[in-house]
Amino acid sequence: MSEPEPDSEARRIAGQARDRVRFEEEALELADQVYRVARRLVGSREEAEDLVQDTYARAFRSWRSYTPGTNMRAWLLRILTNLNIDRGRRVQRSPDMQPLEETDYYLANRVAESQGEQALEQEKVVESLSQDSIVNALSSLSHNFRDVVVLVDIGEFSYADAAQILDVPIGTVMSRLHRGRRQLKQRLAEEATA
């Protein structure tokens, strides 16, 4: 048996410190993207800042549970959405029992009715919506719907990633996305066709 290297323990510690620093740097590079999602999940800038700080505090403490090479942004968002729920947000009962409103073409049909079929091909119709109305429409969605719409539409996560982040089946992501987007379009319809 070979002599244990006197400095092997020191080397192990140094290796861990390097891994930790690498993890922290990679996580910090994602901060802006994490904030963008957080900002639309909660009502105010202050809340979003708090939530992101709590998320990073927890991530830096439990960096060992992250598997290198996997999707770190999804890993961070999973911490963030869990913290957001822990902060006293009650999970609403059976939101999926609501009837499916209108159709996916609802907003487009309303625009076509009021401004003609050709209007659908003009960017300016969409661009006439104000930032406030979009932000308000998003924040008026119930939490379960808002989570998936924000993760997929703002965070650009795949259905599979969103399902993993929220710990729900992929079919649930798809149906909440469907209903959430329909509600969003209904809320935007008034302004779009005014």
Added chain:
Amino acid sequence: MSAADDCEKCEELLQGFLDRELTEAEHELAELHLNGCDYCRRRYTFEASLRRYVKLTAAERMPPGLMAKLVQLRGTDPQAQS
């Protein structure tokens, strides 16, 4: 299958199509219909620009100062050796 049935099927595929989550077969089905149907194509165009615009409009950059606060949280791993 009538044209109306095709439009209904196309609407069903709208979300997955724009999210790039359709199977190859479903994607082809939607494209085939879109190539021949002005009604659905205009609605897909509209929906695609709406998504782009919502994403652009709802995006808010991280406030200045937050990054510095996050950097301060580094090295708080309780097991980390100093």
